[in-house]
Structure formats: C-alpha cells, structure tokens
Amino acid sequence: MKTVLNWKKKILGRTYKILSGEKTIGKLKANWLCQSAIGEMDGRKIGFRIKGYLQQKTDIIDLETNKLIGKITFDCWKPKARIDYENSSMYWRFNNLWETKCSVFNMEGIKVDYQSRTMEGHGAIKVNTQDHLWVLFGLYIINYYRHLALVIGLSLLPFYISWLFIK
DSSP states (O other): OOEEEEEEOOTTOSEEEEEETTEEEEEEEEETTTTEEEEEETTEEEEEEEEOSSSOEEEEEETTTTEEEEEEEEOSSSSEEEEEETTEEEEEEEOSTTSOEEEEEETTEEEEEEEEOTTTSEEEEEEOSSOTHHHHHHHHHHHHHHHHHHHHHHHHHHHHHHHHHHO
C-alpha cells in the first residue's frame, strides 16, 4: 500500500518535518558541527553519527536503547549510498540530473520515492513499505549530500571571486 507524505524545511534551517496531511509525524534535525542528527518517526528516536573521512559511514542508533541498529555507507565518487538496517539492505540514489528526485530501493523495487523543488524547501514522499524509518534514513542522506554540496560550493567561492577580479 502506497502512502503519500510531505516534507518541509526552511531554506537555512536544520530541521526537516515529515507530514501526513497537516499533521507532523516525524522530523530530522541535523547538527553538522558535531556531524550528527536526531530523527523521530513512528514514536521512535533515532540518532545518526558520522564516522570516517574518506570513506564516510553513518551509524544508526536507537536512542532509547542506545543500540546500533544499522549503518549507512556513502559512495566516495557518486551521490549514492547503501543502508543496512536490521536484517535488510537497501540503496539510495538520485534519479535525475537536477537532484530533485531520489529513491530508496532494493531488488524488489522502489520502497521510498522523494521529490522536491530545488530551492523551495518542501517536497513529496511516496512510501511503499510498512517501516517508515526508511523514510527517515533517505531524508538523512538527502540532507547529507545537500550539506556536502554547500560545503564544496563555499570552499570554491574564494577561487571564483579571485578569478572575477583577475579578469
């Protein structure tokens, strides 16, 4: 059974809200200074902690039991990831060049499908799985890659500015 949810985030905000109609059913709050995030979905609190530098991974922790329940492994060269949670694995990737559509999937098909507006801070989520934590995992990965793009863009800004003045 497919469920359609929505997400919202302020342009410079750190918190994603996951909505069913007008009701908030989940959220994800990132803290990039500590390289962590906290999410809530279906009454569960989940922590995300980044580890590693070149080959980054994120531990997924159940904050009520403080138990490691999964991990996310990011690809070094492309914006894609593997999610291992409990006894199953799924994959995450962008589905278009503009990076406004992405999905969480396995060999059986797409389980969570995300669609967003580039600069508007909201989007739709089509869910085809009973466990809505997969929604949270995918949203965390979207936020991870958006943050990475922002950091890369800001680090290149001085070179661009100096290039403008050299001309």
